[in-house]
Amino acid sequence: MNDPLVVVILSTAVIAGTPLLFAALGEILAERSGVLNLGVEGMMLVGAVSGYIATLLTGNHWAGVLAALAAGGMMGMIHAFISVSLRGNQVVSGLALTIFGTGLSAFLGKSYIGQPVPDVFKPVTVPLFSQIPYLGKIFFEHDALVYLSYIFVIVIWVLVFKTRWGLNLRAVGENPAAADSMGIPVYLTRYISVVSGGMLAGLGGAYLSLAYAPTWLENMTAGRGWIAVALVIFAVWHPWKALVGSYIFGGVDALGFHIQAMGEKALFLKDVSPFFLQMLPYILTIIVLILVTSETKKRRVGTPAALGLPYDREER
Amino acid sequence: MYKKVLALITVLLLAVTVLAGCGGGEDKAATGQQGEDKSQGxxxxxxxxxxxxxxxxxxxxxxxxxxxxxxxxxxxxxxxxxxxxxxxxxxxxxxxxxxxxxxxxxxxxxxxxxxxxxxxxxxxxxxxxxxxxxxxxxxxxxxxxxxRIYQPRYLSGIVAGKTTKSNIIGYVAAHPIPEVVRGINAFTLGVRSVNPEATVKVVWTKTWYDPAKEKDAAKSLLTQGADVIAQHQDTPGPMQAAEEAGKFGISYNSDMREFAPNAVLTGPVWNxxxxxxxxxxxxxxxxxxxxxxxxxxxxGIVDLAPYGDMVSDEIKALVDAKKQEIVNGTWDVFTGPIKDNTGQERVAAGEKPTDKELLEMLWFVEGVDGTIPQE
The missing domain is CATH 3.40.50.2300 (Response regulator)
Structure with missing residues (x-):
């Protein structure tokens, strides 16, 4: 490998960040509509196992992607039903879904463990773009799902910030009562965003089982769903910042490993503990959390004011 | 109000489903006992x-x-x-x-x-x-x-030492505890017994179980020129990294050839x-x-996984000879002289460390390129 080490590390960061990015984008959608989804980890696991099984049965990884989307969407539907229609506690429902998803994915995947994925997502070089020095190698020599994540970032950004539907979505997350009186269908909007959020989480899981470390192992997400939840705060509910955040969160591990592998060659960096590096994104998240707690800042960065609050038309 | 109750019930139902799933084993255990009382006392x-x-x-x-x-x-x-x-x-x-x-x-x-x-x-x-x-x-x-998993680890080191061309072998280590350190040392001694030029580069992941992360750790070693990757974690992530890079791997725990058929040479396994x-x-x-x-x-409680097709008969013969010595008890992995990686002699010529010393081992042998982080 003749590429500068920085390029290699950043290229790894993009791959490591992609499952986080999918899940975080989904969580942004849900939270923008005012629904906190702590079931991301469970949704990712169910997505990972469904994608894996579907690919195994059909021999086509795109069938796996569809299955993961469907499975994640189903999980999202359960969450939406409990937290929107029944106005249940979003935290409890989310936690229950994570536990449920962990068990369900283990149950579904039991008989398939150890089988290699027949049709893995392989890196596809994007012509032209990959010719860009350094950036080409970092961003355009990956598999199709990574490119799909770029598209999703743009689409969701346009959707949330540049369309009427996005305006409605944010209104629902900000003040559902006001949105309701304006004739915006609050429940429908929340359903759509929570279900599509679940689909994206499922896709994030499938990225792990079909592209990143292609196989099914129980609990293979290893806490990435929770990282995604933290990431959304870090990204202050913004798709572009989620993209940057995912690569930072995903990249610190890669950076830590490279520093260790370089040994003496890493110069002053060799004294930096890899465990300190792994901690860094969370420290940043806490700092962001502190920064955005003041009311005025909240309004400016776009923390959904009605986040976590069930909406009841009769109680408004 | 009744909707809140409904929500609570739904959540409870979900929880019960989950608990039922987890507790399945015990249910069956209970059924088994009834069966026992009746017929198979x-x-x-x-x-x-x-x-x-x-x-x-x-x-x-x-x-x-x-x-x-x-x-x-x-x-x-x-x-x-x-x-x-x-x-x-x-x-x-x-x-x-x-x-x-x-x-x-x-x-x-x-x-x-x-x-x-x-x-x-x-x-x-x-x-x-x-x-x-x-x-x-x-x-x-x-x-x-x-x-004594360190015994097959030593043998897998022989295979790795004979296979490497770059003389850099990567080791994806789990947590910095004596069990892992002992494994790295045994492996390195095996490598150096057939290839004194080779070094073993260590990267710690501080995980037992995160396939994606462990794969990235292996990638960083491959970037640094390693052409054989060994591992201590429970997932085939590092083997997949070796496979993708067209390099080789020494697996662990179980036969991992299915995950990386062109990479896995062999690996220590539990039996x-x-x-x-x-x-x-x-x-x-x-x-x-x-x-x-x-x-x-x-x-037979520990052994080597079946060899990959690329392992030559010459290497297999080398391993078999050493294995025979270990099985006969005429020689063991940590028989001196052994120096640590700062050049200090740790085990004198002809001596063997006690089991207690082995169980508390927290230093690297000569040939290991890495440090043991403080936990």
């Missing part, structure tokens, strides 16, 4: 608890293979469905207590962290035999067991089955005595 019940899912393709999977072997090879027993992902805290005590209440007479606790729970529960039930994997606390009715069968039989016969068992390769 004399069958001895044997139980297992695992720290991870039996489907992790690693540590708990290997124990589960052992459990199946036991079930097939020892008549007159009833093996309770294993309890998976039992946390290594006070919950384990409750789980063990339940197993005793359900009539289990022999209980295998297959992870280090169950040590204190086993000690407590065993003290209350002297008629039940407990076997605790990888711990050191024994009692009249508690034995410990483990395998608990014969030990489980032997021990349970001894308890049935009344000949079992509490002991601290650290099984050598000669007992």
């Amino acid at each position: 004399e069958k001895t019940k044997v139980a297992f608890i695992y720290v991870g899912p039996a489907g992790d393709a690693g540590w708990s999977y290997a124990h589960d293979q052992g459990r199946k072997y036991l079930e097939e090879n020892v008549p007159g027993i009833e093996v309770t469905p294993p309890l998976e992902s039992v946390p290594e805290n006070a919950d384990a005590e409750q789980v063990l207590e339940n197993l005793v209440q359900n009539g289990n007479k022999i209980i295998f606790a297959t992870s280090y962290g169950y040590m204190d729970s086993v000690e407590k529960v065993a003290a209350k039930h002297p008629d039940v035999v407990f076997l605790h994997c990888s711990g050191y606390k024994v009692a009249e009715n508690v034995g410990t067991y483990f395998g 608990w089955g014969p030990y489980y069968a032997k021990t349970v039989q001894a308890v049935l016969d009344g000949t079992w005595k509490s002991e601290q068992y650290w099984g050598p390769m000669g007992d």
Whole structure:
């Protein structure tokens, strides 16, 4: 490998960040509509196992992607039903879904463990773009799902910030009562965003089982769903910042490993503990959390004011 | 208001579904006992608890293979469905207590962290035999067991040392504890016995189980020029990295060739089955005595995984010769002289460290390129 080490590390960061990015984008959608989804980890696991099984049965990884989307969407539907229609506690429902998803994915995947994925997502070089020095190698020599994540970032950004539907979505997350009186269908909007959020989480899981470390192992997400939840705060509910955040969160591990592998060659960096590096994104998240707690800042960065609050038309 | 109640019920239902899923093993255990009361009164019940899912393709999977072997090879027993992902805290005590209440007479606790729970529960039930994997606390009715996995690790080092062209071998290490350090040392001694030029580069992941992260750690080693990757974690992530880079790998725990058919040369594996069968039989016969068992390769509790096709007969012959010495007991891996990686002599020529010294090993042998982080 003749590429500068920085390029290699950043290229790894993009791959490591992609499952986080999918899940975080989904969580942004849900939270923008005012629904906190702590079931991301469970949704990712169910997505990972469904994608894996579907690919195994059909021999086509795109069938796996569809299955993961469907499975994640189903999980999202359960969450939406409990937290929107029944106005249940979003935290409890989310936690229950994570536990449920962990068990369900283990149950579904039991008989398939150890089988290699027949049709893995392989890196596809994007012509032209990959010719860009350094950036080409970092961003355009990956598999199709990574490119799909770029598209999703743009689409969701346009959707949330540049369309009427996005305006409605944010209104629902900000003040559902006001949105309701304006004739915006609050429940429908929340359903759509929570279900599509679940689909994206499922896709994030499938990225792990079909592209990143292609196989099914129980609990293979290893806490990435929770990282995604933290990431959304870090990204202050913004798709572009989620993209940057995912690569930072995903990249610190890669950076830590490279520093260790370089040994003496890493110069002053060799004294930096890899465990300190792994901690860094969370420290940043806490700092962001502190920064955005003041009311005025909240309004400016776009923390959904009605986040976590069930909406009841009769109680408004 | 009634909607809130409905929501609560839904959540509870979900929770119950989950709990039912987790508790499945115990339900079956209870059914089994009823069966026992009716027809098979004399069958001895044997139980297992695992720290991870039996489907992790690693540590708990290997124990589960052992459990199946036991079930097939020892008549007159009833093996309770294993309890998976039992946390290594006070919950384990409750789980063990339940197993005793359900009539289990022999209980295998297959992870280090169950040590204190086993000690407590065993003290209350002297008629039940407990076997605790990888711990050191024994009692009249508690034995410990483990395998000298460093022996096959040394042998896998020979294969790696003969295979490397760049003379850099990457080792994806888990947590900085003596068990892992001993493995790295044994592996490095094996590498250097056939290739004194080679060094073993170590990267710590501080995980036992995160396939994606462990794969990235292996990638960083490959970037630094490693052309053989060894690992200590329970997932095939590092092997997949080697496969993708067109390089080689030394797996761990179980045969991982399916995950990386062109990369995996071989790897140390656990083979608990014969030990489980032997021990349970001894308890049935009344000949079992509490002991601290650290099984050598000669007992078959540890071994090498089947070779990949690319391993030459010459290398296999080299490994077989060394294996014979280990099995015969004429030579062991840590026979001196051994220097640490600062050049200081740690084991004098012809001497062997005691088991205690091996179990507390926290220094690297010469040829290891890395440091042991403080936990």
